[in-house]
Amino acid sequence: MDDIERAVEIISRSEYVIAFTGAGVSAESGIPTFRDKGGLWERFPAETFGVPSGLLGLLFYQPSRLSEFIKAVVEVIERAKPNKGHIALAELEKLGILKCVITQNIDYLHQEAGNKEVIEVHGSITRLRCIICRERKTIEKKKAIEMALEFAEKIKSIDLSSIIEKGEITLEEIKEKFGGSLPVCDYCGGIMRPDIVFFTEPVQDLDIAIEKARRSDCCIIAGTSGVVYPAAYIPQIVKMNKGTLIEINPNSQCFPSDIYISDSFANAMEAIARKIKEKVIN
Ligand SMILES: [Zn+2]
Structure with a gap:
C-alpha cells in the first residue's frame, strides 16, 4: 500500500478529520x-x-x-484561483468527511473552492x-x-x-x-x-481552532513548515490525543507525522479525494 492509499484508509475510518494549511497551498495557486x-x-x-x-x-x-x-x-x-488541492478539500467537506479547515492563509481560496467551515487564524x-x-x-x-x-x-x-x-x-x-x-x-x-494578523499581533480564533483540534482524530497538514506559532501547535494537539497526522509537503517532513506524502498539495489531495469518492460510491 502506498502513502496515498494509507492516507485514504485512515481518512475514511476517522470520525473527525480536520485540515491545517499554510502558505505552501497558496503558493501552488500563484501566491x-x-x-x-x-x-x-x-x-x-x-x-x-x-x-x-x-x-x-x-x-x-x-x-x-x-x-x-x-x-x-x-x-x-x-x-490567484483555488487549485486542485483546495477543490479536493471542499469535496471532502461536502461528503461530510472533512469537518473544517484551519488555515494560516488570508487569501480566501479555501472558501472560493467551496469550503464552508474555515478558521482563519491569521485573519x-x-x-x-x-x-x-x-x-x-x-x-x-x-x-x-x-x-x-x-x-x-x-x-x-x-x-x-x-x-x-x-x-x-x-x-x-x-x-x-x-x-x-x-x-x-x-x-x-x-x-x-x-x-x-501582522507580526507582533495575536492570532485569531485560536480557541475555536484548538477546540476542533481536540475533537480531531486525523489532521491533514499541507503547505506549512510549522515554524509559525502558536498556529503550528494545532497538529501537535491532534497528535497528543492519539490522532493521526497526514502531512503533505513537496520539500521536507516538518511534523511528527504518521504518513508523510512528498508531493504537491494539488496532486496529493486530488488523488486522495478521488480514491475516497470511489470508496464512498462503491
Ligand atoms: Zn467601531
Missing part, C-alpha cells in the same frame, strides 16, 4: 510565500512591512513604498476591523481588493507634512485627509483596518 527565497520579504523587509508600527511609519514617511507593497500583495491575491482579506471598538465587518473579496488598490493609489498623493510637523493626528484629520479611501465603522465611526 508566492513571503518568507522563502524570492518571496515578498526580500523586497519588503518583514521588520518594517510585517509590523503595524512599521506600516504606519511608511504611510507618513515613505507612502510610495507602502503603496508598492500593498499593490504587490493585492495583485497576486487578485490573480482574512475579506474582513475589516474597527481600530476603536474592534467590530468586524465582512466584505466581498473583490470589494476588498478594490479598496486596497484605491488606498494604495490615494496615499501616493496625500500631503501629510503638516501632520508630521505637528506630531499627532486626530480621527477627524485622518478622515479629512484620506476621504472615502478609508472605510469607517458603522457603530462608532472609527477607522476600519484590514482584519489581518
